[in-house]
Amino acid sequence: MAQGVGEDGDEVWEVGLFDAHCHPTDIMASIKDIASMKARVLTVMSTRAQDQILVENTASQYPAESDTDFSIARGPLVVPAFGWHPWMSHQLIDDRRYNDQVDSAQHYQSVLSPVPEDMELIRALPPPIPLGHYLNETRARLDKFPLALVGEVGLDRAFRLPEAAETESSCQGARQETNGCGMHHTAGAREGRPLSPYRVSMEHQKTILLAQLELAAEMKRPVSLHSVQTHGVVFELLQSMWKGHEKPSKSAMRKQQQQHDFHEFNSARPLPYPPRICMHSYSGPPDAVKQFINPKVPTEVYFSFSIAINFSNPSSERVTNVIRLVPDDRILIESDLHCAGETMDRLLYDIVVKICEIRGWPMKDGAEQLKKNWLRFVLG
Secondary structure, eight states: OOSSOSHHHHHHHHHOOEEEEEOGGGSGGGGGGGGGOOOSEEEEEOOSGGGHHHHHHHHHHSBOOSGGGGGSOSSOEEEEEEOOOGGGGGGEEOTTSOSSOOOHHHHHHHHEESOOOOHHHHHHSOOOEEHHHHHHHHHHHHHHOTTOEEEEEEEESSOOOBOOOSOHHHHHHHHHHHSSSSSOOOTTSOTTOOBOSOEEOHHHHHHHHHHHHHHHHHHTOOEEEEEESOHHHHHHHHHHHHTTOOOOOHHHHHHHHHTTOHHHHHHHSOOSSOSEEEETTOOSOHHHHHHHTOTTOOSEEEEEEOHHHHTSSSOOHHHHHHHHHSOGGGEEEOOOOSSOSHHHHHHHHHHHHHHHHHHTOOHHHHHHHHHHHHHHHHHO
């Protein structure tokens, strides 16, 4: 599809496209290409030990210093997100559980399933990082960037760990062949390796996710959340956080307002759940959407969609039905791409076209709605 050719395309770029979820720091050589992109804002995710500082530096290079910057039609801005992806959740150790030092092998054997007997794989894994240390570093980064999100975090039932790399040179070759940009990939990802039979236990993934959601609640930050085959588990976890804070019915709210204490009471209460969550590249069923957008849910839940994930194969009927179901003001767009530049712009434009076709929106109106949604998601 043409990248915004014609009057509709010009109007869409003039409104501004806001990428709710992308990973350009996976290909650091592409970061310079952000300067020539047409997108207004990139919300750049971190996922693991190696990319936290890269996302921080990229956000400093293309800073969004205030919310008014987003309305100015100029070069792209970067809003950072700091988080630990479920694919790497085994690399964090819950130091709250242990009084004594736990060695790496013992930790990995306790959080991987089946219990690994392959000591070569365990030896290839990095020493686990204490969860408390990671949370303190992330809190400091969120303090440094007042507009930053928590992300990418989540749960994944399908992912399996890659096998140990044979040699560094073979790893680099795999990176060049698989990253799609012809450039070296930031360390710490799969890097073209075949998959092992090992998965991270769901209990450990939930522990890591909950700790990060609690940090987002503490810092009042929105969250970009990954969920694969776990939408029910994610909802139950969030539900446990907002229990007792469900929104009252309209009649109950009117009654409380008449008692003159509803607003004062609620504004003073510390909230134990994140204010806003984006289910990124949402792949779940329509029924799960209905759970998340139930009027009683106190968290604002958004759903972002990408060409790369949601429309990567011909059988996209389910995601089409989901896009029709999500309220107008809860839809976001994303590229979910690891390489900045023209391709990222094209994928953003193409998903706007797709969503506008499905929703029956005129292109400019659709772009305006999607912009408004991103601003609400990030700024509140």
